[in-house]
Amino acid sequence: MTEDEDFDLPDEEFSFVTLFAACSDIQEQRKRYKVERFVQDVVSRYSLDTFKTFFRVSKTTFEAILENIQHIPELLLREPAAGRPQISHEKDLLMMLWYIGSQETIRSIADRFNVSESTFHSHNRRLLDVFQKYFLQKFVIWPNDVQTVNNEFEIKKNFPGVIGAIDSTHIRIKPPNGHSNDYFNRKKFHSVILQAVCRGDKRFTDIFCGWPGRVHDARVFQNSPLRQRGPILCGQCHLLGDGAYPCKRWLITPYRNRGNLTRDQIKFNQILSSTRVIIENSFGILKGRFRRLQFVEMNDISYVVKAIITACILHNICILNQDELDEHFDNDPQQVPLIIPMFENDAEGQLKRQLLTRQLAIT
Known part of the structure; x- marks a missing residue:
C-alpha cells in the first residue's frame, strides 16, 4: 500500500466522517456561553479608557445619563417574574449602549449580560422609547x-x-x-x-x-x-x-x-x-x-x-x-x-x- 493509499477512505465512509465533522462544528457553534455577573465582576474593573472603548461614552457621561433616567416613570423598577433577578437601571443602560455602540448580535449581547434575548429586546425598546419621549426635546x-x-x-x-x-x-x-x-x-x-x-x-x-x-x-x-x-x-x-x-x-x-x-x-x-x-x-x-x-x-x-x-x-x-x-x-x-x-x-x-x-x- 502506498502512502497515498493509506489515507484513502471509501466514499460511504468519507461521507459519514464529513457529515459527523460538520454536525460537530454546528453543535459547537450552538453552545451558549452566558456571562454571569458581567456588570459586577467585569465592567466594574474596566479602566476609564476600556469603558469608553466598549460603551462609546466616558464613565462621566454614562453617570450623567444614568442620573437622568433614575426617576422616569417608565423605568421604575418592577417586581421581576418568579425566579428572575431584577435588572438595574445601570445594567439596562449598559446593555443599550453596548447595542448602539457595536455591531454585535442580539444573541451575543444577551449572553454577555446574562439575560434572555426576549428580555434584552423588551428592555432595549423601553429605553429607546424613553430617550425619544424625554430626551429628544431636551438635547436636540x-x-x-x-x-x-x-x-x-x-x-x-x-x-x-x-x-x-x-x-x-x-x-x-x-x-x-x-x-x-x-x-x-x-x-x-x-x-x-x-x-x-x-x-x-x-x-x-x-x-x-x-x-x-x-x-x-x-x-x-x-x-x-x-x-x-x-x-x-x-x-x-x-x-x-x-x-x-x-x-x-x-x-x-x-x-x-x-x-x-x-x-x-x-x-x-x-x-x-x-x-x-x-x-x-x-x-x-x-x-x-x-x-x-x-x-x-x-x-x-x-x-x-x-x-x-x-x-x-x-x-x-x-x-x-x-x-x-x-x-x-x-x-x-x-x-x-x-x-x-x-x-x-x-x-x-x-x-x-x-x-x-x-x-x-x-x-
Missing part, C-alpha cells in the same frame, strides 16, 4: 444663542449669518418584509434617511428620520416639519444646504454650475461647500461612535428610527460633556452622482445669495 434643540452660532460658522470660513448646516444621510438597514424596493436607494443598498441640521460645534439642532431610502432628499425635506417652520426658526439667518435643496431666504444653496459661473460665484460655491461640510463631518462622527448605525438589523422600522434618534441624542450629550471619541466613519465612500431636480427657487433667496456672493468676494 434649535439654538437660541444665535450670535454664538453665527460666530461658530463665520470664524471657520467667513460665511456670515449661518444658523446651521443641513443634509441627509442614509442609514443601512435590513429591509422590512414586503417593502424591500421602497428602501432600496440610489447607492444600491437598503436604508432609511436621516435629515439633520447641525451647529458649528457639530451638535444636531433638528432631526427628521424614517423616510425610505428610495425617496430623494428633496422630497424628504419638503415633507419635514422644518420646511414649514424654517422661516420662523431662522429669522434673518440662514441654513446652508447643497444642490438638493431649493434656494430660499432662510436656506442658501450653491449656484448650479452649467459652465457659465463667474469667478465670484465659483468662490461663493467653494466657501459655502467648505462651511456646509460640517454636517457631513457630524454624520461621520455619529456613525463612527455609534456603530449600530452602520447597519441596523431590526424587524420593526419604528424601532430602527428610535435607535437612530437615540444615537443622535447621545451624540449631543457627548459633545455637551466634552466627551470626544476620535473615530470617524467615512459616511459616503462611494458617492453616486446626484441628479438635482428643478426647483422654483425663492426670489428672496436668490437675491440674498447674490448679496452674500458680493460680500464674500471682497473677503
Whole structure:
C-alpha cells in the first residue's frame, strides 16, 4: 500500500466522517456561553479608557445619563417574574449602549449580560422609547444663542449669518418584509434617511428620520416639519444646504454650475461647500461612535428610527460633556452622482445669495 493509499477512505465512509465533522462544528457553534455577573465582576474593573472603548461614552457621561433616567416613570423598577433577578437601571443602560455602540448580535449581547434575548429586546425598546419621549426635546434643540452660532460658522470660513448646516444621510438597514424596493436607494443598498441640521460645534439642532431610502432628499425635506417652520426658526439667518435643496431666504444653496459661473460665484460655491461640510463631518462622527448605525438589523422600522434618534441624542450629550471619541466613519465612500431636480427657487433667496456672493468676494 502506498502512502497515498493509506489515507484513502471509501466514499460511504468519507461521507459519514464529513457529515459527523460538520454536525460537530454546528453543535459547537450552538453552545451558549452566558456571562454571569458581567456588570459586577467585569465592567466594574474596566479602566476609564476600556469603558469608553466598549460603551462609546466616558464613565462621566454614562453617570450623567444614568442620573437622568433614575426617576422616569417608565423605568421604575418592577417586581421581576418568579425566579428572575431584577435588572438595574445601570445594567439596562449598559446593555443599550453596548447595542448602539457595536455591531454585535442580539444573541451575543444577551449572553454577555446574562439575560434572555426576549428580555434584552423588551428592555432595549423601553429605553429607546424613553430617550425619544424625554430626551429628544431636551438635547436636540434649535439654538437660541444665535450670535454664538453665527460666530461658530463665520470664524471657520467667513460665511456670515449661518444658523446651521443641513443634509441627509442614509442609514443601512435590513429591509422590512414586503417593502424591500421602497428602501432600496440610489447607492444600491437598503436604508432609511436621516435629515439633520447641525451647529458649528457639530451638535444636531433638528432631526427628521424614517423616510425610505428610495425617496430623494428633496422630497424628504419638503415633507419635514422644518420646511414649514424654517422661516420662523431662522429669522434673518440662514441654513446652508447643497444642490438638493431649493434656494430660499432662510436656506442658501450653491449656484448650479452649467459652465457659465463667474469667478465670484465659483468662490461663493467653494466657501459655502467648505462651511456646509460640517454636517457631513457630524454624520461621520455619529456613525463612527455609534456603530449600530452602520447597519441596523431590526424587524420593526419604528424601532430602527428610535435607535437612530437615540444615537443622535447621545451624540449631543457627548459633545455637551466634552466627551470626544476620535473615530470617524467615512459616511459616503462611494458617492453616486446626484441628479438635482428643478426647483422654483425663492426670489428672496436668490437675491440674498447674490448679496452674500458680493460680500464674500471682497473677503
